[in-house]
Amino acid sequence: MFALQAAVINFQLWVRSETACQKREGYLEWPDYFMAVAVLTAQRSKDPNTQVGACIVNPENKIVGIGYNGMPIGCSDDVMPWGKTASNELDTKYPYVCHAELNAFVNKNSADVKGCRIYVTLFPCNECAKLIIQAGIKEVIFVSDKNHDKSEVKAAKRLFDLTGITYTRFTPKRRQLVVDFD
Numbered sequence: 001m002f003a004l005q006a007a008v009i010n011f012q013l014w015v016r017s018e019t020a021c022q023k024r025e026g027y028l029e030w031p032d033y034f035m036a037v038a039v040l041t042a043q044r045s046k047d048p049n050t051q052v053g054a055c056i057v058n059p060e061n062k063i064v065g066i067g068y069n070g071m072p073i074g075c076s077d078d079v080m081p082w083g084k085t086a087s088n089e090l091d092t093k094y095p096y097v098c099h100a101e102l103n104a105f106v107n108k109n110s111a112d113v114k115g116c117r118i119y120v121t122l123f124p125c126n127e128c129a130k131l132i133i134q135a136g137i138k139e140v141i142f143v144s145d146k147n148h149d150k151s152e153v154k155a156a157k158r159l160f161d162l163t164g165i166t167y168t169r170f171t172p173k174r175r176q177l178v179v180d181f182d
């Protein structure tokens with residue numbers, strides 16, 4: 001019985017070393033990987049309506065900053081308002097929430113982000129566009145452009161066009177990427 005098991009194990013090892021001679025197929029390619037990081041990061045957001053993730057990547061394909069939309073440090077998620085509308089604008093989320101892009105910049109782990117690209121799950125607003133420009137980001141890759149008819153996004157595109165920053169809708173290689181902790 002023991003001898004048989006040993007033989008099976010040896011055989012499996014042999015099969016493994018045979019297949020290991022060639023590069024694995026179906027691996028996660030860079031663009032899908034970076035956008036998946038942005039999508040996963042968005043899952044940290046407490047915003048009940050729109051969760052946004054951002055991932056800054058340098059020209060060597062190293063991630064140098066990630067962020068999601070959330071309340072400023074020290075402002076409790078349980079105390080701050082999360083609604084979109086209220087009789088007083090001060091009782092909505094808008095004056096308080098930090099955008100995902102802003103958080104990605106302040107979380108950066110490199111001296112600067114010049115020449116980097118940013119993967120975002122939602123097209124940046126004009127305020128984030130200004131940050132992107134001033135920081136020296138060269139390329140924006142986005143998933144959703146659901147606010148395309150809003151002035152914030154129209155202004156952002158105008159700023160990107162003027163400054164030569166490219167913005168491209170993300171086209172994934174694969175439709176789905178499952179994270180399974182089992």
Ligand SMILES: O=c1[nH]c(=O)n([C@H]2C[C@H](O)[C@@H](COP(=O)(O)O)O2)cc1CO
Nearest residue numbers: 047049050052069097099100123124125
């Ligand atoms: O550039 C952005 N980055 C970003 O993180 N956000 C966040 C702020 C809010 O929490 C949320 C937008 O909420 P809503 O879709 O309900 O208006 O997305 C919104 C924008 C605007 O496009």
Ligand SMILES: [Zn+2]
Nearest residue numbers: 099124125128
């Ligand atoms: Zn923004």
